[in-house]
Amino acid sequence: MSLKPVFSDEADFRLLNDFQRDFPLMTRPFARIANDLGVTEAGVLSRLTSLREGGTVSRVGPVFSPRRIGASTLAALKAPPEHLEETAAVVSAHPEINHNYAREHEWNLWFVVAAPDAVALARVLREIRRETGCPVIALPLREEYHIDLGFDLAGKGRTTTQVSYGPVTPEVLTPSEVAIMQVLQSGLPLISRPFASVGNSAGVSESEVLSTVRDWVARGIVKRFGVVVRHHELGYRANAMCVWDVPDDQTNALGERLAAADGVNLCYRRARAEGWPFNLYCMIHGHDQAEVREQLAKIVAQCELADFPSEVLFSTRRFKQCGARYVAEKSTND
Numbered sequence: 001m002s003l004k005p006v007f008s009d010e011a012d013f014r015l016l017n018d019f020q021r022d023f024p025l026m027t028r029p030f031a032r033i034a035n036d037l038g039v040t041e042a043g044v045l046s047r048l049t050s051l052r053e054g055g056t057v058s059r060v061g062p063v064f065s066p067r068r069i070g071a072s073t074l075a076a077l078k079a080p081p082e083h084l085e086e087t088a089a090v091v092s093a094h095p096e097i098n099h100n101y102a103r104e105h106e107w108n109l110w111f112v113v114a115a116p117d118a119v120a121l122a123r124v125l126r127e128i129r130r131e132t133g134c135p136v137i138a139l140p141l142r143e144e145y146h147i148d149l150g151f152d153l154a155g156k157g158r159t160t161t162q163v164s165y166g167p168v169t170p171e172v173l174t175p176s177e178v179a180i181m182q183v184l185q186s187g188l189p190l191i192s193r194p195f196a197s198v199g200n201s202a203g204v205s206e207s208e209v210l211s212t213v214r215d216w217v218a219r220g221i222v223k224r225f226g227v228v229v230r231h232h233e234l235g236y237r238a239n240a241m242c243v244w245d246v247p248d249d250q251t252n253a254l255g256e257r258l259a260a261a262d263g264v265n266l267c268y269r270r271a272r273a274e275g276w277p278f279n280l281y282c283m284i285h286g287h288d289q290a291e292v293r294e295q296l297a298k299i300v301a302q303c304e305l306a307d308f309p310s311e312v313l314f315s316t317r318r319f320k321q322c323g324a325r326y327v328a329e330k331s332t333n334d
Contacts, residue, residue, distance in 0.1 A: 014036075015047060015048070015227070016056070016234075019226050019227045020228070023060070025195075028041070028192055030190075030192065045192070059228050060226065061323065062216070064326060066114070066324070067141060069171055069173065069181075070115055070326035071114075072115070072121070072324065073138045073141070074110065074270060075113055075137065075138045076107040077091075078107055078108065081108070088102065089319070090132050094113075095328070096113050096325060097112065098112050098325065099111060100112075101318055102317040104314045107276065113125065135275075137274070137276050138271075138273065142268075143251070143252060144267075144269075145255040145258065146259035176202070179203055183198045184198055184209075185325055186325075187323065195209045195210050237287060238287065239292070239314070240284050240292050240312050241312075242283070242296060243311050244309065245280075245308055251269050263284055263295040263296075263298070266283040269281070293312075
């Protein structure tokens, strides 16, 4: 079955590819994008709205650095296969869950939890264990070698990676920053002056929103700000989480090498857990499983990973995918 083309023209392609980062943080950002693309502001807003409604675009907004604010972890559970869907629904019902995927493994449900602090994170995991009755493991991030710098749709590969070592102390946000984050974490409204709308909802000025976001980017609290795309809707129907059990004293060197390899979209070190000995991870996306396996074989050879115990976990179903919620959503009664 052929896939419906995502890109209607060059401007459409550039809108999705070029503005995943370096989004114009200014009063009328979509007018600036329109000028760069040689189209109208109304055309940009209409196209982004259509792509968001169709699922190709998740949102336009910030991707927060997972260790700079709040608390987060990757987690997995063993669900009875005959109850996978209902178990996934229980997990996804928690607002702290932003990604929830079924994968080919005994540990068959993988999800990401983001919460305001470690106490709230632990509470969510306890609730999921109790509600599902399933074994759950938490696999917190330890080192990041390459995380969410965007998805190159041109297929030109990467020339740089982002590395962060050691423990990171989460930032303490001011009340106005919390209010701005509470509005921004679900994405910008697709209107001419989106930051003014965010400020109105957060109870601050447009200029304070813009200065705050610029400061977050400069401090690394926001890893990137821009168009967040969904790989599956772009035709990348296969994704594999590839994991290795490598000696701790070799993890950083191997992680840097793995992060620099073409085809690796994410690369990081996580804590091990009982029944899960793996500590080095990467994500590979492709149009089908054969393409991913071919790319993985090249990466394993290039990075000399063949001798380490490993697993390849292909995603089989996406139950939930949205931006992380580090701040509780505003009540409709507020």
